Amino acid sequence: MAVVNGARVAAEIEIAALGKVFGQGEAAFHALKNINLKIATGEFFTLLGPSGCGKTTLLRVIAGFEQPSTGALAINGRQVAGQGPNKRPVNTVFQSYALFPHMTVAQNIGFGLKMLGKPRSEIDATVAEMLRLVRMEALAERRPSEISGGQQQRVALARALAPRPRVLLLDEPLSALDLKLRKEMQGELKRLQTETGITFVFVTHDQEEALTMSDRIAVMSAGRILQLGSPDEIYNAPVDRFVADFIGETNFLTLPVAGVSGDQAHLDLPGGTSAPARLPAGLAAAPGSSVTAVIRPEQAEIAPAEGADLTAEVESATFFGTDTHLHLRLSDGQPFILRRQNRPGQPPIAPGTRLGLVLAPGALQVLRD
Amino acid sequence: MGGNGWKWLLCAPALVVLVLAASGPLVIVAIYSFLSPGNMGGVTWEFSTEAWFRVFFRRDIFEPDLVTWNTANLAIFWRSVWLSIQTTVICAVLGFPTAWFIATRSPRSRPFWLFLITIPFWTNLLIRTFAIQEMIRNNGTINTVLLWSGLIEQPLQMLFTDFAILLGMAYVFLPLMVLPLYAAMDKMNLSLIEAGYDLYGSRGAVLWHIILPLVKPGFIAGSILVFIPAIGAYVTPRVLGGGQSLMLGNLIALQFGQGRNWPLGSALAMLMLIVVVVALVIYLRTVGRSDGERRV
Ligand SMILES: Nc1ncnc2c1ncn2[C@@H]1O[C@H](COP(=O)(O)OP(=O)(O)OP(=O)(O)O)[C@@H](O)[C@H]1O
Ligand SMILES: [Mg+2]
Numbered sequence: 001m002a003v004v005n006g007a008r009v010a011a012e013i014e015i016a017a018l019g020k021v022f023g024q025g026e027a028a029f030h031a032l033k034n035i036n037l038k039i040a041t042g043e044f045f046t047l048l049g050p051s052g053c054g055k056t057t058l059l060r061v062i063a064g065f066e067q068p069s070t071g072a073l074a075i076n077g078r079q080v081a082g083q084g085p086n087k088r089p090v091n092t093v094f095q096s097y098a099l100f101p102h103m104t105v106a107q108n109i110g111f112g113l114k115m116l117g118k119p120r121s122e123i124d125a126t127v128a129e130m131l132r133l134v135r136m137e138a139l140a141e142r143r144p145s146e147i148s149g150g151q152q153q154r155v156a157l158a159r160a161l162a163p164r165p166r167v168l169l170l171d172e173p174l175s176a177l178d179l180k181l182r183k184e185m186q187g188e189l190k191r192l193q194t195e196t197g198i199t200f201v202f203v204t205h206d207q208e209e210a211l212t213m214s215d216r217i218a219v220m221s222a223g224r225i226l227q228l229g230s231p232d233e234i235y236n237a238p239v240d241r242f243v244a245d246f247i248g249e250t251n252f253l254t255l256p257v258a259g260v261s262g263d264q265a266h267l268d269l270p271g272g273t274s275a276p277a278r279l280p281a282g283l284a285a286a287p288g289s290s291v292t293a294v295i296r297p298e299q300a301e302i303a304p305a306e307g308a309d310l311t312a313e314v315e316s317a318t319f320f321g322t323d324t325h326l327h328l329r330l331s332d333g334q335p336f337i338l339r340r341q342n343r344p345g346q347p348p349i350a351p352g353t354r355l356g357l358v359l360a361p362g363a364l365q366v367l368r369d
Numbered sequence: 370m371g372g373n374g375w376k377w378l379l380c381a382p383a384l385v386v387l388v389l390a391a392s393g394p395l396v397i398v399a400i401y402s403f404l405s406p407g408n409m410g411g412v413t414w415e416f417s418t419e420a421w422f423r424v425f426f427r428r429d430i431f432e433p434d435l436v437t438w439n440t441a442n443l444a445i446f447w448r449s450v451w452l453s454i455q456t457t458v459i460c461a462v463l464g465f466p467t468a469w470f471i472a473t474r475s476p477r478s479r480p481f482w483l484f485l486i487t488i489p490f491w492t493n494l495l496i497r498t499f500a501i502q503e504m505i506r507n508n509g510t511i512n513t514v515l516l517w518s519g520l521i522e523q524p525l526q527m528l529f530t531d532f533a534i535l536l537g538m539a540y541v542f543l544p545l546m547v548l549p550l551y552a553a554m555d556k557m558n559l560s561l562i563e564a565g566y567d568l569y570g571s572r573g574a575v576l577w578h579i580i581l582p583l584v585k586p587g588f589i590a591g592s593i594l595v596f597i598p599a600i601g602a603y604v605t606p607r608v609l610g611g612g613q614s615l616m617l618g619n620l621i622a623l624q625f626g627q628g629r630n631w632p633l634g635s636a637l638a639m640l641m642l643i644v645v646v647v648a649l650v651i652y653l654r655t656v657g658r659s660d661g662e663r664r665v
Contacts, residue, residue: 086567090567111565
């Protein structure tokens with residue numbers, strides 16, 4: 001059983017204390033370190049992290065292209081150590097698509113079923129269904145070299161879906177597409193996942209893509225999973241400095257702890273007031289000590305100086321169309337970025353202006369550090 | 370149009386070389402095959418189809434009207450084609466794993482392995498062929514070792530057999546198969562193989578459905594590079610095949626030497642050319658046809 005966003009569901013993939021080492025001795029490189037992960041059936045699960053953090057390696061371990069150096073991996077409740085990729089109910093959509101250049105679109109899509117020894121009639125029926133699913137009926141007899149990048153991407157998807165795998169692994173499948181096509185394919189992928197009910201493990205280094213598409217996200221860095229949670233948790237309650245920094249824009253504030261009650265801390269703000277902040281699980285912050293807390297730029301609002309949580313002076317303003325970023329300096333000298341929604345007729349705020357700020361309730365999150 | 374004329378002029382040196390070096394000798398050989406032999410070699414300028422006649426037929430010495438097929442020539446022809454086909458197949462079978470081995474080494478060590486493949490080219494062909502002769506002679510290295518170890522009682526007759534010719538030719542021509550195969554494999558995207566495994570292909574299925582079709586251009590280039598020189602091979606059958614096991618190259622050389630029949634030699638050479646071209650066309654038609662990547 002895996003717990004996903006509070007609900008208990010059957011685990012499709014179970015990874016325990018998994019590590020992967022490339023090379024030996026002096027040259028040994030730990031690409032994955034102590035990965036623990038349960039992915040639920042039918043979940044859209046995303047691995048998010050910067051280049052070189054081990055996303056592809058983890059995906060290749062699940063697919064069976066690499067064997068783990070330590071730890072255990074179970075798919076659908078069965079240990080798969082030592083099993084080759086052709087023995088696992090898992091298919092991959094490769095980053096480079098890896099379509100077979102000597103086969104037509106239809107032959108590419110039917111390849112997996114052919115290898116499984118399915119009868120001709122069943123293969124033809126499934127291929128036709130897949131072509132319809134990815135809207136490629138008209139191009140079934142073309143070769144991969146004769147279709148566009150976005151179309152190749154859809155064929156790669158159809159080819160991996162055709163054998164009805166339990167799990168689909170997608171390694172940055174959209175990174176080669178331009179922005180417009182990318183948005184379109186994001187919707188398409190989500191639709192396919194809902195329609196087929198297949199578990200998706202999706203790799204990306206695009207945080208926006210991860211936030212919009214996923215049921216849950218694992219943020220990785222240097223071979224480790226730093227935080228695992230729903231997009232909302234990852235965005236609004238990052239427990240790790242790297243996670244907070246990697247996803248979106250955020251303000252880091254160093255603040256003294258006034259008191260602790262349960263998983264809440266009260267932090268002293270520069271203006272003399274105090275505000276509640278969430279503590280990460282297992283972190284004991286001693287009153288009097290300093291912690292790092294984060295708050296998103298849109299979680300504070302301009303208010304009259306009296307009764308405000310904070311006061312700050314405007315240093316500069318950057319116009320972004322839908323909103324303006326105000327670069328502020330708090331009364332104790334710490335920088336603070338405020339995102340202010342642009343409205344017609346709203347007077348501009350000049351540098352040097354002094355402002356009061358109120359923080360949205362529950363907006364402050366303490367980091368594990 | 371004037372500009373175009375200038376461009377053609379720039380091609381002139383290449384055209385001259387092509388005409389003189391490639392077509393020129395060919396035309397001379399073609400003409401010679403329709404002339405009469407001179408007494409001391411060479412030709413006399415008299416039109417005659419006798420040379421072409423003698424390629425295929427034989428006149429009885431006593432009754433010139435009695436014409437039979439020249440089975441000796443035809444047998445040598447067939448032998449040459451057959452030995453060359455075998456050589457090509459042997460080179461393909463040995464060359465594929467060799468090229469695969471090199472293509473799967475780390476990029477840094479590949480030049481080293483390719484260098485090893487080309488080392489034989491550094492030594493004269495004749496010397497290498499005599500080295501093989503030395504090894505497979507009745508009292509050569511291999512037989513000495515086998516006799517000494519007690520595995521055989523009598524020396525094995527290897528020299529002056531078709532086996533010796535095949536061994537020699539496969540050895541000489543193997544690099545010509547390995548290099549184009551390697552080039553084809555090097556171009557291949559390795560994730561295609563992973564995709565094959567991922568889609569439930571066994572090792573054999575991936576080899577058959579993915580790797581072989583993708584390196585087929587390498588096989589085709591390698592086969593051409595091996596088959597053409599093999600069919601005209603001279604040194605190898607001469608040194609390793611001995612007097613009895615002639616191949617086409619030796620038969621042709623014989624007509625220009627002891628035989629003193631240049632027109633017959635020329636006709637045989639022309640026929641060899643025709644055989645090679647026909648063989649290539651048939652080969653490309655059958656093997657090259659399903660090569661969908663090239664045909665749009
Ligand atoms: N076969 C290998 N041998 C040695 N090191 C490897 C091997 N494969 C990957 N690595 C290393 O492991 C680390 C993780 O690589 P991986 O490909 O998983 O990164 P990634 O998160 O997918 O990055 P990207 O976003 O750039 O694709 C990298 O530092 C890489 O150099
Ligand atoms: Mg990657």
